[in-house]
Amino acid sequence: MTDRVACVDIGSTWTKAALVELPGGRLLGTRQAPTTHDDVVAGVLAATAGWDAPVRACSSAGGGLRLAVVGYEELISAEAGHRAALSAGARVVHVAAGRLDAGALQELADAAPDVVLLVGGTDGGEAGVLRHNAGILASAAPLQGPGASMRVPGGSGVLRRAVPVVLAGNAAVRDEVHAVLAAAGVPVTAADNVLPDIGRLAPESARAAIREVFLRHVIGGDRLSTDPRLRQWVRAVTPDAVLDGVAALAGLRAGADVPGVLVLDVGGTTTDVHCVPVADAEQSALQRSAVGVPARRRTVEGDLGVQSSADALRAAAAAEGLPAPGGDALALGEAAAVVALRRHLRSEAAYGPGGASARGVGLVVLSGGVFRHADPGAVQAVVDRVAADRGGAGGVLAGTEVVVDRRYVLAAAGLLATDAPAAAAGLLGELLVS
CATH class of the missing domain: 3.40.50.2300 (Response regulator)
Structure with a gap:
C-alpha cells in the first residue's frame, strides 16, 4: 500500500474525495466536484486532480x-x-x-x-x-x-x-x-x-x-461509465461503506459510558440512518443472533432528499404532521432528519422492546452537505428543534452529544476499515475532536 490514498464517494449529486495519509490516517485534504452523470469517472478525476494517489471508492450515483x-x-x-x-x-x-x-x-x-x-x-x-x-x-x-x-x-x-x-x-x-x-x-x-x-x-x-x-x-456494467477504471475503484455501495465507518467509530468509543453511535446522513436524493447501538441487556441475554436483531442497523429513505427528492420530502413531512419546510436547504434537512428518525425508530420497533436504537446511543453524527456547509449556530438550532420533536425523533438527540462530519470522513473510514484499520481510526479521531 502506498503512503496515501484518495477515498472517493460518488454521490447522486456530488462526488466527494478525501486524501488520506497512510498508515496513520491523517486527512491531507478534501475536495468535491459535481457528479458527471453521463460518465461518473469524469467527476472522480475532477475531484482528485493533482493528488497522484490510488483511488478507492464507493458509489450511490444514479440512486x-x-x-x-x-x-x-x-x-x-x-x-x-x-x-x-x-x-x-x-x-x-x-x-x-x-x-x-x-x-x-x-x-x-x-x-x-x-x-x-x-x-x-x-x-x-x-x-x-x-x-x-x-x-x-x-x-x-x-x-x-x-x-x-x-x-x-x-x-x-x-x-x-x-x-x-x-x-x-x-x-x-x-x-x-x-x-x-x-x-x-x-x-x-x-x-x-x-x-x-x-x-x-x-x-x-x-x-x-x-x-x-x-x-x-x-x-461493471455501462450504466454509470464504460471506463474500466470505475470497476477497479469501487469497493462498495456508499451506505455500506458509511455503516462500516460507523461500526469503526463505535469501536473507537468502546470506553465511553454509552459508546453506541447513530449517523444521520441527509443527501440530495436519500436520507440514510445508520446505527450501531449498545447491546441491550435483554437482547444480550437472549443472544442477538437467535432473535434476529443485527448489531448494525440502517434505514434508507429514498423519498427524503434536499434536492432531487425535495417535493417527495415535503409530502412526507406533511404526512407526518410537520410544518411545511421552507425553501432553504437547512430547513429541508431538518425535515428530512425528523422524518427519517421517526421512520427509523418505527422500524426498530419490529425488533421488540430490546431493539430500540435510542436506548443505546451516546453520539449522534450529522452528515451530508446540508449540515457540513451550514453555520455551526444554524446547525445547533436545527439540533435543538429536532431534539424537541414529540413524534419520536427527539428521543435520539435530546441530551446526546451531536457532532457534524464536516470533513466527510465516515465513508472514507469505512473504505479503509478492513485492510487499513489504523488509518480508519486516525480519520475518525479527527471527527471526534472536530
Missing part, C-alpha cells in the same frame, strides 16, 4: 443499488430479505410476497430494480412458493442473453435488461432453483438462506452476494 425482494410471506421471508438488502447498502424499491402472477410481475417490472433478491422458506421447510417464483422469473427472462429485456407475460412492461437474481431461500432446493433460473439466461448468484430457521436471521451471505452482484453488474 445507488435498486433492489427488489421477492419472498414467501411478507412478515417472515420477505422481511428477512428486506433486512438483508438494507444491510448490503441497497435501496429496496419493491417487496413482493407470495406466488407471483402477471400483475405482481408487472409491478416488479415497473419498480425497475438492479437486482432481485429471491427468498422463501426455512431450510428444509416450505419450497413450493420459491419454486413457483423462480419459474415465473425464468419464464419472463430472455433466452437471448444478458443484454435483453425481461418481458412480462400478460403485461405491457419490461425490465430494462435481464435483471440479476441473488438466490437466498430454502437451501434444500437451492441447486434446483438455481438451475431453472440459469437455464433461462438469468444471471443468478446463490447465497445461504437469509432465514434458515424461524426466528434466526442470517443475512451476511446474502449481503456479500448482493455487494458482489452490484460491483459486477451495476459498477
Whole structure:
C-alpha cells in the first residue's frame, strides 16, 4: 500500500474525495466536484486532480443499488430479505410476497430494480412458493442473453435488461432453483438462506452476494461509465461503506459510558440512518443472533432528499404532521432528519422492546452537505428543534452529544476499515475532536 490514498464517494449529486495519509490516517485534504452523470469517472478525476494517489471508492450515483425482494410471506421471508438488502447498502424499491402472477410481475417490472433478491422458506421447510417464483422469473427472462429485456407475460412492461437474481431461500432446493433460473439466461448468484430457521436471521451471505452482484453488474456494467477504471475503484455501495465507518467509530468509543453511535446522513436524493447501538441487556441475554436483531442497523429513505427528492420530502413531512419546510436547504434537512428518525425508530420497533436504537446511543453524527456547509449556530438550532420533536425523533438527540462530519470522513473510514484499520481510526479521531 502506498503512503496515501484518495477515498472517493460518488454521490447522486456530488462526488466527494478525501486524501488520506497512510498508515496513520491523517486527512491531507478534501475536495468535491459535481457528479458527471453521463460518465461518473469524469467527476472522480475532477475531484482528485493533482493528488497522484490510488483511488478507492464507493458509489450511490444514479440512486445507488435498486433492489427488489421477492419472498414467501411478507412478515417472515420477505422481511428477512428486506433486512438483508438494507444491510448490503441497497435501496429496496419493491417487496413482493407470495406466488407471483402477471400483475405482481408487472409491478416488479415497473419498480425497475438492479437486482432481485429471491427468498422463501426455512431450510428444509416450505419450497413450493420459491419454486413457483423462480419459474415465473425464468419464464419472463430472455433466452437471448444478458443484454435483453425481461418481458412480462400478460403485461405491457419490461425490465430494462435481464435483471440479476441473488438466490437466498430454502437451501434444500437451492441447486434446483438455481438451475431453472440459469437455464433461462438469468444471471443468478446463490447465497445461504437469509432465514434458515424461524426466528434466526442470517443475512451476511446474502449481503456479500448482493455487494458482489452490484460491483459486477451495476459498477461493471455501462450504466454509470464504460471506463474500466470505475470497476477497479469501487469497493462498495456508499451506505455500506458509511455503516462500516460507523461500526469503526463505535469501536473507537468502546470506553465511553454509552459508546453506541447513530449517523444521520441527509443527501440530495436519500436520507440514510445508520446505527450501531449498545447491546441491550435483554437482547444480550437472549443472544442477538437467535432473535434476529443485527448489531448494525440502517434505514434508507429514498423519498427524503434536499434536492432531487425535495417535493417527495415535503409530502412526507406533511404526512407526518410537520410544518411545511421552507425553501432553504437547512430547513429541508431538518425535515428530512425528523422524518427519517421517526421512520427509523418505527422500524426498530419490529425488533421488540430490546431493539430500540435510542436506548443505546451516546453520539449522534450529522452528515451530508446540508449540515457540513451550514453555520455551526444554524446547525445547533436545527439540533435543538429536532431534539424537541414529540413524534419520536427527539428521543435520539435530546441530551446526546451531536457532532457534524464536516470533513466527510465516515465513508472514507469505512473504505479503509478492513485492510487499513489504523488509518480508519486516525480519520475518525479527527471527527471526534472536530
